[in-house]
Amino acid sequence: MALPRAEVLFGDSPEAPALSKAEVSERFDELMKAVDIAPTRTLGPADVVQAFTEGRGISFEQQPTTAYGALTKALGGADIQKSLSAESLASITGALDELKAQQPDLVKDITTSSPVAGGLVAFDLEAPAKMLTPRPTPLRNRIARKRGIGLSHRFKVISGFSGTGTGGVANLHPGIQDTTQTNFAPSGSAQSLYYARGPKITYAGYDKTVAYSQFSVSDQVTWSAQYAGQGYQDIRQLSRTSLMYSSMLLEERMLLMGRGTAGNGFLGALAAPTALTLTARTATGSETALTGVSTNIYVKVTADAGDFGQSVLTSAATVAPVAQVVDVTVTLPAGATGMRVYVSTGSSDPGDAARWYAGKSGTNKFTLQGALPTSGVAASTVTADTSAYAAGYDGILPICTGPDSGYVNRLNAALSTANPGVEWQNAFVALYDKVKADPDRTLLNGADRKQLSDALKTSSSSNYRMTITQDQLTGVTIGDVVNTIINEVTGKGVAVEVHPWMPQGNAPIISDSLPIPDSEVSDVWSVFNVQDLMGIDWPVNQFAFESSSYWFGTLLCYAPAWNGAITGIQAA
Template sequence: MALPANLELLFGESPEAPKLSKAEVSERFDDLIKSIGDMPERELSREEIVTSFRGGQPIDFSSRPTNAYQYVQKALGAPELNKAISPDTVASVMAALDGLKSQQPDLVKDINLTSPVGTGLVAFDLEAPAKILAPRPTPLRNSIPRIKGNGTSHRFKVISGFTGSGTGGVGNIHPGILDTTQNNFAPSGSSNSLYYARGPKISYAGYDVVLPYSQFSMSDEVTWSAQYGGQGYQDIRQLSRTSLLYASMLMEERMLLMGRGTASGYAGALAAPTGTSLVDNTLGTGQVALTGYTTNIYVYVTADAGAFGESVVSTVATIAPTAGHNVVLRLTDVPQALGYKVYIGTGASQPANSSFFFYGRFPNQAANGGGAGGTGIVLQGAIPTSGANPPTADSSAYAAGYDGILAWAMGTSSGYNVKINSTFSTSNPGSEFQTAFASLYNSVKADPDRILFNGADRKQQSDTLKAGSSNNYFLQITQDEVRGVALGSVAVAIMNETTGKRVEMEVNPWLPQGVCPILSDTLPIPDTQVSNVWSVVNVQDLMGIDWPVTQFAYESSSYWFGSFICYAPAWNGCVSGVTAA
């Protein structure tokens, strides 16, 4: 190896030694390195190192103070301090320290994730902006045509039938004539007789439709402190406007589906359930006893209108159940109800309205098995002791509102409306809808386009293909699926056995369980002057307004003015009362 340049300074010539050659200097360096390499190795312990700095005396680390309190405590016990301070004074100071220790725990803590600040001396890894996880699907609003309206109402005239159509209550006339045939052609209402040798005159039926427009609006507010405080994290005004837009669209979606209006031409409020009674019931299979009462129970029922409310309450029904039994609630179906809401109170006498609490919603009067020799809603399990109280006024319909799809499809002008009060058939899957298709075709030659389902009802209908052992459906696994079978089968459409048309099955995210409207989007009739059976007619479509600043806040509103129209309600229908599987 090469010699360092300064080796001569270490091993070379000095006043007391003769000059060495380079070979001799190199040999001395090698001897030094070898000696260093041959030195014995030893690792000193912590105690040995500290002892070397304390005159060879070992240190007792177990008695070493570890926090501020212990340092002060040790200092008070030092001999030097005890000479200058009386024992009573030292004891007093120690007592004060003990009290301070309990009041100020940070005196006895190290710095960690909770000390000296409870939330820690740490940074926040806050990701901006806020995540908006609110679902906002609006399939009806996205698909139903929107047309321009004028004035304060939408009007149209309907020719509902004429001779030979079989609709509108118009009868049939045989068209055969003879040379001697004479028919009266005098104007209607005239007492004159004008007979001609002609075939008989045809007849017509028709009616006017006047549907008033309603105004709709929603609003939001952002305070200045929220807007400016959010700088660097999120634009709060932008969030407010976006949320307001989506909220308006989502509420319109629900109105298109479940709205009910009270103005002339609309369906109006739902009637309260009638015929309510309670029957003591011995427990059936899978049922449990009713609990949470000592004497009587009292029950109110309302007709469910969906997203926007319910009817007024029924008359109260009461019973003193047998211990270990449950109770069956029976009632008379309300034709257009989407289900029923039950409220229960208890006591020796009928309690105040504020002591009745919401028990549950049921899609029909046979919602969970019935009992006591008939159908009904089984009241079982614990009676609620808190929650919503029965309504004191109707909220099923609104003066500023219109009829939605369900009000039309289940209303008096609907072409077909039935409550099956059961699950879907497994012995003949889809039979409930085949019956509806046949009825609609026989009445007005309707050929529906789609059926809307709640997600649970769509799954139940799909499962009917697998549930019935006597049906003629089977599932087949093809060769390429042997190593990776996709579980589940989905019914996507129903073939109309009456007309041969494929009727699509669609899930609507806001449709209540138990209700399946059958819809026609177009009419299977030429030259009807109806391009779309369903239309949104707005004088002013959805718009946004930013209000002038009149306080320390930014305020916004949405606004639209119009109605929802069904030009041919008889071409639509509904299967309801579907019990959850």
């Protein structure tokens, strides 16, 4: 503990005349000498034992914690009072009393909030920042990536010939007799050239053109952010890494649910749902009746296109106020992943600016319950279709649910518990009958896969059984999951996989290869890129480091009819 300077203790004060430097020094020396000669005693273990043996006890008084307290206690000691002159003692006491008011640091402790509010402490900051950012891209990792050229990728397809039962080509009987005559004149010719030969087979085919699109995302790091972050994290490196993963994740979502415009040869925008109906009913199970509704309920919906957008709004439907739940049902267009619902209340329709997003469903039904939203995303923000993009292509879900798909079934119901997996078996039968397809895997949302696994375990007709033996009464592992569905048509195992970004209610059925040895199709699904993903650091022309990603390509499916989808799976 440092004592105040001699000038502070013995300097000018209202009570004492000014002292010379020699007098100040002399009085300070007297104080130090008195402090030094003050008797001290150190108690050892023997002293403590003797004191308690004699019944005297020992008192440990609170020691001063500030400079002011230490000096005041010292000046009150008999030894120091004897050693100092009365004049010196009075001067020191007066100076201390004056300093007590003028210099709080003499009377305050140093704590975690004093003398600085935040404390004189270090920050235990761990570097660098933790990247809690999931970034799985299973489709991008699996689908073949090939070299593209020009502005589009083109190929020709022979979709059928006599005997295949595909491409709309009718079968013909090959039987002949000696008198059989077949016209072999060129097609469209008026000339007749009959020969004694079997009938000619016929063909079907088509050309396919898939346009390439450009894609890019960007990021910026200001100079201040980069340089201020030195010693903690390389902000430019973080920016580049995030930009790369962001590009891959956005491409993954496009591969799954992207949708291109019809003008570029893709499926185009989703139509709005039709047959919008509102039905009030009594709440059941875990449902909660509507609360706070005293006026009419107005609802509009859109067809959901997944992560990238939605269709235009329907017209409004209305229902009178009820203390029940209200089912919103529609007819969804082909290719929709579900619907989004916007709701408002009032004695008359307040319009889209006061109609709020209430949620979405993977089926054709959404139930309004509890407290209706009164803020958030307004229906007025849905000013145009955002389900399809000119700079985009059709992803797996649109293709598997589109007009060229081999099978689409919109359940609008939960998965069967009476016959678990029957939805997929029906699809396998239809795909085999149509093109002799033998799919490789099906993709599900995590909740839908759980529902399928639970259906197996709870089915009364299932042979699934859980057995716990005597030696397993503790540490029992419960739960099971469906990882393969056996195709009851071909006997092949179809892998059941969860896709991290799959919209609930949708399950595409995918063929990776064709069961045709000379199809000239090595991969049913392929990404063709004129330029695959690359990163660009732009020249510095302002106080910032700027980067972009870029890729130029498309996704194509050579054989849509060998794929299918189950949609409208009601959440459990």
